[in-house]
Amino acid sequence: MINSHYKSWILSSDKTFDDVFDYEVGEGVCLKETKEDFKKVKCGLVEYDSLPGYMKDNEFILGYYRSEWPVKRIFLSIFTIHNETLNVWTHLIGFFIFFFLTIYTAAKVPGVVDLNSLQRAHDMLRNADWHKIQEELLNCIPALPNVPDRHKVMDVVKKMSLPSVDFLTSLSGCLKDDAMNTEAPLKVHAITRWPFFTFLGGAMFCLLASSACHLFSCHSKRLSYIMLRMDYAGIAALISTSFYPPIYYSFMCHPVLCKLYLGSVTVMGFAAMVISLLPAFQKPKFRIYRTSLFFGMGISGILPVIHKLILFHGQPEALQTTCYEILMGILYGLGALIYVSRIPERWMPGKFDIAGHSHQLFHVLVVAGAFTHYRAGLIYLRWRDMNGC
Structure with missing residues (x-):
């Protein structure tokens, strides 16, 4: 809403409400005389020192920031160059990759031999x-x-x-x-797919939430908090749902163990999502704690993997899936390490503002880790479809 002071200024001049572009900044209103002037002044890229406090997150990225732009301009900025462009596109492309993988999986995977x-x-x-x-x-x-x-x-x-x-x-x-024995026809077991599709859904939610966060969090303080909470909730969803395929398909023949592991993962994932939605959790000083929480969730998956190897030490599929899961853990862990240490921009501040900074590398490693887990899931499906319990 435009306050009375600005209403009086408009009514006392030859300007009309159509000529004036009102724009929310925090709790106040900033008015420029014309839309053209507003675009020239407010929609330019600014440096780190010119940002409002809630947008100051990485002091080693010095320029090319969008600061408190209107929603329409923010949406169109997905096709322009700024320091969030690759952050948006790395996970947006990842979302579409997993979207098509989901369709492909539902239609053709796995190719079980008849x-x-x-x-x-x-x-x-x-x-x-x-x-x-x-x-x-x-x-x-x-x-x-x-x-x-x-x-x-x-x-x-x-x-x-x-x-x-x-x-x-x-x-x-x-x-x-x-x-x-031709009198006893062979059986190909139809194993449920819901754990695998749960993982694919968690991956798509995480990637889309992350992309939206990097695109729209520059609008205002309130929207930034909302987007950041959704981003962390998406990370928690990806980590927790990643456990569903290995746990379910490894222990489906041991219902007690299966329910115990799945229940524990679900509780931890739900707790992480709730904590992620707390406003205080978004402050920069909690960066290490946020990363540690998600890293701890990932480490908790070591126990069911070891248990799987003990139960199925003679099965080649158990070793193959474990190799993929180790690779996935390395990719996620390396991404978290790069994210926390802010490498390489801390070595040369301002040189990686557009491309190559830590958050972009983190995004690429997350997509690679999730795809590695998808490959492991295909082995689980074929294994159980062929062998059952």
């Missing part, structure tokens, strides 16, 4: 009269019209090698022992 069809193919190969097939082809080819070089085709048919014993043996080895 063991019943493989059994039928094996039986056909074993029972086929290959000499008779070859003889019929040789008799048929001369009678076919419009077949050039019939003699060459017949020579190829004569040289056709019959399926070897080694080939049939190898095909048999691909099947389980009970696959040889």
Whole structure:
């Protein structure tokens, strides 16, 4: 709302309300004479020292800040260059990557082998009269019209090698022992997908919330607090939902352990999200505590991974998924370390304002870590679809 002082100024001049652009700054109102003047003065990029206190977060990034812009201009700034451009796009692109991965997973993943069809193919190969097939082809080819070089085709048919014993043996080895029993059809287990899609949903929420935070937090103090809380809640959601696929698919045959681990992760994730929504938690002095909280949540996943290796030490899938999970932890941990230490901009303040500063590197590592976890999830699905409990 425009206060009475500015109303009197407008009414006493030849300006109209359409000529004046009102813009909220904190609790006050800043008026410029025309929209054109406002754009020239208020929508330029400013330096760190010119920022309001709530926007001062990284003293090593010295320029190219958007400060208290109107929402429309902020939205359009996604296509312009400033020190948040790559922060916005690294996670926005990551969101679309996981959006399409979710669609792909729902439509085609995993490509489980149909063991019943493989059994039928094996039986056909074993029972086929290959000499008779070859003889019929040789008799048929001369009678076919419009077949050039019939003699060459017949020579190829004569040289056709019959399926070897080694080939049939190898095909048999691909099947389980009970696959040889045609009276007992093979089973491909349909394992529920909700833990995997929960992780994908948590990843998309985190990436989209982060992108929106970096885009709109320069509008006002109030909106900045809201966006930052959503950002930290998204991080908590990503970490907690990342545990769902490994815990569920590792311990689905042990219901007590599965419920215990999933319950613990859910409680920790919910607590982290609640703490993230507290206004006091957003202050710069709590940067290390925020990072430590999320890092601690990630470390808590070590116990179920070790337990999985003990239970399934003979399963190659257990080792493969663990390797992916270790890589994911390294990527997340490295990203958190870079984020807290503010490397490399602390070494050369002002040189990485547009590209290459710590938050952008942190974003890239988060997307890479989440994609690594997606790859591990595919192995879990194939493993359980093929083996069940």
